[in-house]
Amino acid sequence: MKLKTTGMLVALVVAGMWGCETPRSGEGSEEGEKGAEVQEQSGSGEELVLQAAALRDRGFEVPVTIEAAEAVAGRPALPGAVEAERARISTGLYGDAGALRLEADRSRSRASAVLSEDGLRVQQVGEGASSQWAAAVAASRALEEEVFGAMAPAQTVDGWLAREVVLGAGPMFAATLALAQAQQMKVDAALMARRPDLVERVEGVGTLLKGEGNGLGAAVTREALALGAALYRARGWAGVEWGRVEGAARSVEVVRPDRWLAGDGVATWQWPEAFEEVQEARGWEEVARGEVGPLLTSVWLEEVLPASEARSIFGAWLADSYRVYEEPGEAGQAFVWLTAWRTPHEAQQVAGALEQALLATLGRDARAGRMRVAVQGLNVALTSYESAQDPQLLDDEIKALAGAAVAFLPEDPAPMTFVPTTYERYVEAAREATLEDSTWIDPAAGWQMSLGAFDAWKVQKSDEVHVRWFATHEDGALVQWTTELVDPLGPTFGEEGYVSQLKAAFASSVVGSSPQVVVSQGEEGPRVLLSAAGEVDGEATELRLWQWERGEVIVSYSVQEPGSGFGERLGEAQTALETLEVYGEPLVAASREVEVEAGQEGVDHRDEAQGILEFRVEE
Secondary structure (H helix, E strand, O other): OHHHHHHOHHHHHHHHHOOOOOOOOOOOOHHHHHHHOOOOOOOOHHHHHHHHHHOOOOOOOOOEEEEEOOOOOOOOOOOHHHHHHHHHHHHHHHOOOOOOOOOOOOOOOOEEEEEEOOEEEEEEOOOOHHHHHHHHHHHHHHHHHHHHOOOOOOOOHHHHHHHHHHHHHHHHHHHHHHHHHHOOOOOOHHHHHHOHHHHHHOOOOHHHHOOOOOHHHHHHHHHHHHHHHHHHHHHHHHHHHHHHHHOOOOHHHHHOHHHHHHOOOEEEEEOOHHHHHHHHHHOOEEEEEEOOOHHHHHHHHOOOOOHHHHHHHHHOEEEEEEEEEEOOOOOOEEEEEEEEEOOHHHHHHHHHHHHHHHHHHHOOOHHHHOEEEEEEOOEEEEEEEOOOOOHHHHHHHHHHHHHOEEEEEOOOOOOOOOOOOHHHHHHHHHHOOEEEOOEEEEOOOOEEEEOHHHOOOEEEEOOOOOEEEEEEOOOOOEEEEEEEEOOOOOOOOOOHHHHHHHHHHHHHHOEOOOOEEEEEEEOOEEEEEEEEEEEEOOEEEEEEEEEEEEOOEEEEEEEEEEOOOOOHHHHHHHHHHOOOEEOOOOOOOOOHHHOOOOOOOOOOOHHHHOOOOOOOOOO
């Protein structure tokens, strides 16, 4: 076990230094470069409001005033159809009609804005960065309504959530960029779009993305920021405004913008005749039908999963459909829910989470007579009753759902193509890495090398996205290859600031060490060599680390050995290193051709998107 703990040392130290893998900030579109040159802001709320609008080439031609307020006006009441559906879903998933509260994004509780001929009047609660950001969001939202008109009210819960995400996408993306630049972060719109999780490092915004008792509000905020970034990647600010004009009817469109832009279309379900016969024989009457959607489903799963894991269902989600039945009398409602997933394995995994969430909300005794969850191929069927039922009837009902089928009615695609984030491209390329016949090929990093020098070692390829492969020797020595994306907000690779951070990270991790670093110049740029000796978990360890950069990927190649000094293992590691060769093009290297430059909004990025099998928001 000590070997495994020590073996992960380099990967953990590197991850600690560059915890947010991102491309260089200086590489962006002409539009983005202008944004990156913004000088220090005064910090006033009015200037932040004006800057957020200016980033979109829009402005307020009227005076802007921000007033302190104890609270902002509450949201209008939900449309009647949305409120009725909210109560039905809440009863089915939480066992209580009042448990589910539909929360808007977290900016709305901190600021509101009204734009008229007399001026823009913003009411702001509090004075911190979060409140200033919320004021800029509210002002941008008011400006969008003035330009594009009010968005039609939603008629479903899923539609209401999708509407909130779309309404927040552009204003939040612009306000976050303006606030980041005011905080002297070297970011532009192109960079923030390529790496949407940079928003977590913006003071006043990152804290709002955590649930803190408001899981749905935090989720709407996260997805709005992610959608704004996705639309910008596709077509710059024109793409962001297309999303506001087009609107989204379902949450699957906003959490999976790749499917939205591709025109995946609406799912149509065919419920089994056997199930209809079961309900007819029991005398239960269908009173409602609809969709829960992936966004609300992920928040519900936060009852039993961390938010990041709950959101991972978006990549596997296909479709869902529910029906609500009532029995004459006082028996209450029956909630019958079908979901479809990408693979049978993912359906199995999701079914387990759905069952645990339902038990958490209904109570552990609900399994006896109030609920059932079953996997049927790609489908997961769930039934939830307000009152206890005959267990045999529940079993018959869930079995009768086995024949359900779903199909999609394709729609016209959007006038732009989905472009994955830098991290998504990096992960996809990393999956293509191979270790065959003692040859390691890493398309994500753009390198290949022979591992023939490790004949006496046990070499293993890793499925982990950063630790790509490692080799262990019977004497306890370990060699590993790890990769990370460059941090645009950190020091330049190989320069003094970078070396200082690297030495400090290893000095704190290898007890008693005084790391020595040498920087040399290689054909592809600087190379860093670090040597350290000390204790890890109470065991004497000698370590040698080589690092180099290509495109936007930093490779760390290390050898470490327990004891007071290196033996012949260091020579074997160096022999392997001498076989290093460039492989292909640096996949994630920044290039102006992939950015959205002024006048190039119609450029088709389809070639970049090929090979991306799923859309996953960065974690």
